[in-house]
Amino acid sequence: MRNKNLPLTETVYYILLVLNQPLHGYGAIQEIDRLSNGDVKIAAGTMYGAIENLLKLRWIKEVPSQDKRRRVYQITEDGKNILELETQRMQQLVKVANKFGY
């Protein structure tokens, strides 16, 4: 049976991806903007809420930060597993679409 947390939103998928390296919230916003060629611009309030939620799910964790004013986060093993599952789900979806000539 499929994991009940799937599918992920585009925002959550990108956040988990970029947190393969330790980043603070605004760092993640900038990295996602860059990787998506400016298509995905996550606003501050949305990022804050997403981080809170991902911490609760234990898909990301806080790691020590040099800068007292900015907390730094990184993906956990649980987060990597969910990212793997979601990537497989999307690959399957693309495979089906290909069969239809898309």
Next chain:
Amino acid sequence: MMKRFKLFLSLNTEEKWINLVQETGYRLVKVNPFLHIYTFEKLNSKADFNPYTRIDFHNENMSTGKYLDYVTMFSDSGWKLVYGSRHGGAQYFQQKDAQSPRDIFSDSESKNLPRKRFTNFAITYAILFFTDFFVLIQAGYFNWKNLFDFKSWYLTPGLWNMQGSVFWRAFLFETPFALLRSVFFLFFLAMGIYYILKAIVNGNDVRDSAVNNK
């Protein structure tokens, strides 16, 4: 400087009003959430940047470190905190310049979260005030007939026949209880109604936006 007193039943109407005032050439510079007074400053010239102000809402305490991180992330993203407290309540953020994004939320689901928290907060306070109200009624401390009869608020036998310091001592001793039976009774009722209206109006905003997104 321009000061305005205003009460709002929902975060949406509050945010809209602030931005309407700002559009006429002002910038929100201070909010007093206890007295509901909003202070605006006139922009110097027509060319001055005319900012948007957006409201986030928390119903839980944040640690000092967490709140600093929260405010810093908004600041990094182009939003200056006009008023807010780590102990919760509305957090007012204003665009720093024309490069700032137009909103502090980039999808409707996350924009709805503070509105849901606001509804829950209003329900909690409505229950609190109505509980106080009904406790006072149940305890038999209040009677509508006596509302405007000042002397009837005091229950000490023979109080109004006492003299001098004996009278004042008894009078002052009972005053807090007398107020509790009369003024506070109405205050609790009014606050209960105010918060239940907030819960309903703000709750409707949340529901409407959920319908619009379907």
